[in-house]
Each structure stands twice: as C-alpha cells, then as structure tokens.
Amino acid sequence: MVAEIAHSFLTSAEELPPPRAREEGRAEQLSPLVERARAGDARAFEEIMLATERKIVATAWRLLGDREDARDAAQETYLRAYKYLARFREGEDFQAWLYRIAVNVCRDAARKRKPSGARGEPLVRVELEDALIDFESTSVAADAEEGALRSQQRALLRRALASLPEKERAAIVLRDVEGLPTEEVARLLGSRPVTVRSQVSSARTKLKDYCDRLIGKGGTTR
Amino acid sequence: MKTTDCERARQLIPLHFAGDAETRRSRSVAAHLEACAPCRSLAADFAASREMLREACEPPQFDADFYEQIRSGVLSRIARDDRPAPTRRAAPFAALFDLLSGRRLAFAASLALVATACGLGYFYWSRAPRGVERQLARDVQRTTGDAANRKQDATPTPSVTPDEDERRAAGETERRAPKRNDAPRTGGPRLKNESAGGSFRRTPSLPRLASPGPARAPEQSQTAAVQTPKRVAPQGVLPPDAPASEVARIEIQTADPNIRIIWLAPREVEGAQPKR
Numbered sequence: 001m002v003a004e005i006a007h008s009f010l011t012s013a014e015e016l017p018p019p020r021a022r023e024e025g026r027a028e029q030l031s032p033l034v035e036r037a038r039a040g041d042a043r044a045f046e047e048i049m050l051a052t053e054r055k056i057v058a059t060a061w062r063l064l065g066d067r068e069d070a071r072d073a074a075q076e077t078y079l080r081a082y083k084y085l086a087r088f089r090e091g092e093d094f095q096a097w098l099y100r101i102a103v104n105v106c107r108d109a110a111r112k113r114k115p116s117g118a119r120g121e122p123l124v125r126v127e128l129e130d131a132l133i134d135f136e137s138t139s140v141a142a143d144a145e146e147g148a149l150r151s152q153q154r155a156l157l158r159r160a161l162a163s164l165p166e167k168e169r170a171a172i173v174l175r176d177v178e179g180l181p182t183e184e185v186a187r188l189l190g191s192r193p194v195t196v197r198s199q200v201s202s203a204r205t206k207l208k209d210y211c212d213r214l215i216g217k218g219g220t221t222r
Numbered sequence: 223m224k225t226t227d228c229e230r231a232r233q234l235i236p237l238h239f240a241g242d243a244e245t246r247r248s249r250s251v252a253a254h255l256e257a258c259a260p261c262r263s264l265a266a267d268f269a270a271s272r273e274m275l276r277e278a279c280e281p282p283q284f285d286a287d288f289y290e291q292i293r294s295g296v297l298s299r300i301a302r303d304d305r306p307a308p309t310r311r312a313a314p315f316a317a318l319f320d321l322l323s324g325r326r327l328a329f330a331a332s333l334a335l336v337a338t339a340c341g342l343g344y345f346y347w348s349r350a351p352r353g354v355e356r357q358l359a360r361d362v363q364r365t366t367g368d369a370a371n372r373k374q375d376a377t378p379t380p381s382v383t384p385d386e387d388e389r390r391a392a393g394e395t396e397r398r399a400p401k402r403n404d405a406p407r408t409g410g411p412r413l414k415n416e417s418a419g420g421s422f423r424r425t426p427s428l429p430r431l432a433s434p435g436p437a438r439a440p441e442q443s444q445t446a447a448v449q450t451p452k453r454v455a456p457q458g459v460l461p462p463d464a465p466a467s468e469v470a471r472i473e474i475q476t477a478d479p480n481i482r483i484i485w486l487a488p489r490e491v492e493g494a495q496p497k498r
Contacts, residue, residue: 042300046293053289058281067284071292078296154278161275175242176272177279182242201236208236208271 030094038085045085049078052095056102062173063106065162073109077102103174103188110166153214160210164203171196172203227254231261239265240272 030051036044056077061070080101088097161169167189174185175196182200186193231254237243238251255262474483 042297046297049293049296053292057284057289057292061281062279067282067288071288074292075295075299078292079299082296082300153274157274157278161279172275173279176240177276197237197242200240200242204236204240204268204272207275208268211271211274212267 034085034088034094037082038088045082048094052098055095056098059099059102059178060106062177063103063170064109065158069109069113073102073105076105076109080105100188103170107166107170107189110170156214157207157211160207164206167191168199168203168206171199172207175200176204228258228261231255231258232264235261235265236268239268 030048033044033047033051037048053074057070057074060073060077061067064070064073077098081098084101088094161173164172170189171185174180174188175182180188182193182196185200186196189196231238231251234243234247234251235255238248241248243251255265468489470487470489472483472485472487474485475481476483
C-alpha cells in the first residue's frame with residue numbers, strides 16, 4: 001500500500017520539472033528583480049511574488065493546515081518582505097530569506113489562532129475538499145474505494161498533525177516535510193538542535209501511533 | 223539484557239531511522255537492529271508513517287484566482303498604506319546600516335557604551351592616583367628627612383684620631399691602665415650595636431668629652447672624641463700622674479668591628495679645676 005501511494009506520488013510529480021531545478025532557475029532570475037525592487041520598482045516586486053508564491057503558500061498551508069490561513073500568511077509574508085527589503089543583503093539567498101519570513105509569520109499566526117481541535121467545521125470542510133481533490137487526481141489506483149480510503153487517511157493524518165503542539169508541528173513539518181536539516185530548523189525556530197530533535201522525536205512517535213491506529217482502523221494490515 | 227537493549231533502541235529509533243541520532247548512538251542502534259526483528263519492524267513503521275505524512279502534506283493545487291488574490295491584496299495594501307519604496311542608502315552608509323541592523327546594532331551600541339564607561343573610569347583613575355602619589359612622595363620625603371635628621375642627631379659619629387697608630391697606642395695604653403692600678407673599670411656601659419646598620423646611639427648618660435685642658439700624658443693625649451666625624455683634638459687629657467681611680471673609662475663599639483671608641487672621662491677630683 002505504501003509503495004502504491006509512493007508510486008502515485010512520484011507519478012504526479014513527474015509532470016513538473018524537479019523542484020530543485022525550478023528553484024535554482026528562479027534564484028538566478030530573482031537577483032535582478034530583487035535589485036529593481038529595492039530600487040523602488042513595484043512591477044519587479046510583483047514578479048518576485050509570481051516566482052515564489054507557490055512555495056510560500058505550500059509552506060504556509062503545511063504549517064497552518066488551512067487554506068484561508070495560508071493565504072493570509074502568504075500576504076503578510078510579502079508585506080513584511082517589501083517592508084524590510086532594504087535590509088536584504090546582496091549575495092544572500094533571497095528565497096531562503098523569504099522562507100524564513102514565511103516561517104515566522106506562520107508561527108505568529110499559529111500562536112494567535114485557537115487550537116485546531118476547537119476549529120471544528122472549517123477544518124472538516126477543508127479535509128473534505130482535499131479528499132475530493134486527492135480522489136480526482138489519483139489516476140493509478142484501480143479501485144476507487146481504495147483511492148477514497150487513501151484520501152481519507154491523508155486527511156485524518158493532517159488532522160492529527162494539526163492537533164500536535166505548535167512547536168512539535170512546526171519542527172516535524174520543517175524537518176520531515178520540507179526536508180530541512182536539523183540545524184536549519186533550529187535556526188528558523190529560534191531554538192537549539194537538541195531541542196528540535198526532541199520535538200521531532202516526540203511528534204514522529206505520536207504520528208506513528210496514530211498511523212498504526214489509522215491503518216488498523218481501515219482494516220489494512222502490513 | 224536484551225529487554226534493556228530493546229528499550230534503549232525504541233527510544234532512539236524515532237531519530238535513528240531518519241538519520242537524526244548522534245553518530246555513536248546511531249551505530250549502537252544499527253547494531254541492535256541487525257539482531258532484533260521486532261525493533262527492525264518498529265523502525266520500518268516509523269519510516270512508513272513519515273512517508274504517509276509527506277504524502278498527506280502535499281499541498282492542494284490552488285487555482286490561479288487564489289494566487290491572484292494574494293498578489294492583489296499585497297499590492298493594494300502597499301498602495302493604500304503609501305509605503306515608500308525601499309530606497310537604497312548611499313553605498314558607504316548602506317553597508318554600515320546593514321552591518322548594524324537589529325541585534326548587531328544593539329550589540330554595537332552596548333559595546334560602545336561599555337568602552338566609553340571603561341575609558342572614563344580609566345581617565346579618572348589615572349588622574350586621582352597622581353595626586354595621591356604626590357602626597358605619598360611628600361610624606362615619604364618628609365619622613366625620610368625626619369629620619370635622617372633623627373639619625374644624624376642620634377648617631378654620634380665616631381671621630382677619627384689624627385693618626386691611626388696613635389689611636390691604637392692610646393687604646394693599648396688605656397687598656398693597660400686599669401691593670402696597673404687594679405682599679406675597677408668605670409665608666410658607662412659598653413654600648414653595642416643596636417641595629418644592623420651598625421649605628422649606635424648615644425645614651426644621655428654619656429657626657430661630652432671635655433675641652434682640651436692642660437697637657438697630659440702623651441699616651442693619653444690621643445683619646446678619641448666622640449662627637450663628629452671630623453678630626454678633633456683629643457680632649458679631656460688627664461695629667462700624666464693622674465691615678466687610675468680618677469679616670470672614667472667608656473668604651474663604645476661601633477658597627478664596624480674594627481672601630482671602637484674608648485672614652486676616658488676624668489673624674490672630678492677634690493680641689494681640681496672643673497673642666498669644660
């Protein structure tokens with residue numbers, strides 16, 4: 001089952017160029033845009049948003065778990081970037097700088113909003129939408145019921161992720177989903193690597209237990 | 223023992239399977255996993271759950287309108303707030319401003335403050351001791367001068383006889399005199415050195431030698447005067463036929479073991495003229 005899910009994931013990913021190549025290409029294109037934006041060119045800043053918005057929105061969505069929250073966080077990210085654009089040092093990676101701003105914005109938003117368990121309906125509505133999208137995009141699974149079950153499991157797993165403490169959720173998303181090294185995660189979160197390891201270990205254990213119950217609940221044995 | 227190893231491995235497997243455990247611990251866990259099937263299964267479960275998490279966190283495909291909303295919102299906020307375009311500062315100041323932004327600025331400011339405080343403290347400290355040093359120097363000088371004066375007053379410098387041989391002869395003569403007359407040695411106590419420097423103090427009981435009187439015996443004419451280092455004429459010379467009982471003999475040992483002052487003070491004899 002895991003292999004099938006991974007295969008479907010890889011298949012859908014092959015339609016787009018590799019993320020790393022896309023990012024490297026965009027990084028080279030961003031340097032002149034950043035210079036023009038720092039000089040006061042609003043059009044250049046818009047081009048910067050066009051080049052980076054998918055990555056920023058995806059990160060915000062993973063950290064916050066909500067479509068609307070992700071949109072608000074992305075807007076705030078670009079507003080902060082525009083405000084502090086003069087502080088951006090030449091030669092530094094602009095996307096990494098923008099990414100750090102997005103993580104900080106999402107952390108602030110996560111602290112302000114209520115715990116995910118109390119959100120109730122909006123979270124359920126998002127889960128259903130995601131389940132439908134996943135179901136429609138699945139082209140490999142022959143059994144529709146299998147695809148629906150898989151979508152449901154993903155939604156439930158996202159719900160479990162949202163129920164984690166804010167620090168553990170941020171740590172595991174940045175480490176396991178975004179793929180950042182532990183030291184980078186510690187720097188983004190303003191803590192130490194040993195603290196990040198502890199938070200990641202705890203989050204992985206909780207999600208693993210949830211997945212075990214999920215799989216057992218679905219009747220699928222490994 | 224095996225249970226303990228499994229317990230330890232279960233604590234480290236959540237980090238080990240993703241390469242987050244420390245090298246030393248990771249090696250021990252890897253060795254244990256090779257031999258323990260249940261722990262190996264547990265590590266596989268962790269890897270599978272992480273893979274599920276990654277799949278679950280794959281963002282949905284938001285439509286173009288969603289992104290357009292974001293861009294328009296940002297641009298309208300910028301225009302509404304009338305935020306000035308981020309202007310680049312002059313090249314020399316821009317680098318300095320970038321260097322001293324945020325925490326660096328606070329750090330630099332605190333460092334400058336500490337340096338200023340240290341500089342002011344050193345300035346006042348370096349000024350104050352000079353006055354104290356001057357005062358100390360004056361005190362030392364005064365003390366040294368007083369000590370020198372006291373020393374000068376208290377230290378009766380031995381006089382040197384005009385002739386060393388004569389003095390020696392006088393010393394021998396004086397030493398012989400008490401034996402011939404079997405007279406007890408009189409005079410003041412024999413003063414020893416009181417300090418390492420060899421200076422001796424004149425006791426108040428030691429009278430000054432009398433001025434030169436009538437001619438005395440040649441062997442007694444060379445007695446040492448004890449007041450100044452200058453060569454003085456022997457004083458207090460007794461008549462040659464003066465009996466020993468009429469001589470007060472005072473021996474003074476200086477710091478120099480080779481120098482001894484022998485002072486013969488004539489006793490007041492009935493009918494004799496008082497000496498000055």
